[in-house]
Amino acid sequence: MNDLTLVIGNKNYSSWSLRPWLLLKQFKVRFKEVRIPLYEARTSALMAQYSPSGKVPVLDMGGLTVCDSLAIAETVNERFLDGQGWPGNPNLRALGRAAVAEMHSGFFALRNAMPMNCRRRVSGFKPDAATQKDIDRVCELLGDLLQRSEGPFLLGKFSIADAFYAPVASRFTTYGIAVPQEISQWMGELNRLKAMQEWLSAAQEEAETIAESEIADA
Ligand SMILES: N[C@@H](CCC(=O)N[C@@H](CS)C(=O)NCC(=O)O)C(=O)O
Incomplete structure (x- = not known):
């Protein structure tokens, strides 16, 4: 081991x-x-x-x-x-790396306004303008990758890019964000992974609460 x-x-x-x-x-x-x-x-x-x-x-x-x-x-x-962890196709690999870098260094409004909270479902969430801009950019980016790779994951097979965008998928579910069909299909693929199910059920069972990450219903 x-x-x-x-x-x-x-x-x-x-x-x-x-x-x-x-x-x-x-x-x-x-x-x-x-x-x-x-x-x-x-x-x-x-x-x-x-x-x-x-x-x-x-x-x-x-x-x-x-x-x-x-x-x-x-x-x-x-x-x-x-x-x-990256696809063999060098163009997809370059775009995957760019997408991961963009997530790693950006989307601050989305990350602040929509903290990951796997077990929560917030009702009536209304993103402010900066958060909506981040949501739109994430959707554009994911949509482009899915179209180029033809799915089912962002770069075809599961890759580092899916791992990096898995928390955004969880946030879209938590805050009830409407997404284009191809992104919702990708979210379904992710959620069906045994590993993802293991993470989500462990999250359900945790007893701790972080107040700042519990966004109130509208
Ligand atoms: N850029 C870092 C960010 C890590 C990070 O901010 N982790 C948070 C938890 S999700 C943390 O440890 N927060 C504790 C703290 O800031 O005191 C990475 O990519 O790993």
Whole structure:
């Protein structure tokens, strides 16, 4: 077995944690999991123990500690997936990398207004203008990838791009965002993955609540 430990936050709330967790699970890479409940009295002591950046996710590879979801995804791809985390087609691979980079460095309005909260269903959510702009851009980007790759996943087969956009799919469901049919089909594909179901049912069972991530019904 690989000497791998992925340190994550609450499954219900930690969108950055979901990305590498889903990637590892979907590609059947075995790893141990350490879960740090976020924003609690014990959080900073646990972070000090496991995470040099004070954030999750973190991948420990037998003493070598890799912080940040994107660095983890690329490292996992190189060391354990034989490059299969990206498609063979170089154009799709370039667009996939751009989409992942855009998510990693942007969509701040969407991330702030629509925190990931897997078990919640918010009624009457009305995005403000900046959030709507992010939603529209995400839909444009995902629609373009699905059209070029012909699905069922963003780049054809499941890839790092799906892992990076899985939290957005969860947010669209939580906040009742109407999306074009091809995106709703992609969300269905994601939700049917055994790994995704495992994450969602674990999120349901978590007892912690992070008040700032509980957006009120309208
Ligand atoms: N750029 C980082 C972001 C990581 C991040 O912000 N993680 C959040 C949880 S989803 C966190 O650890 N928050 C705790 C804190 O900021 O104190 C990544 O891609 O991994």
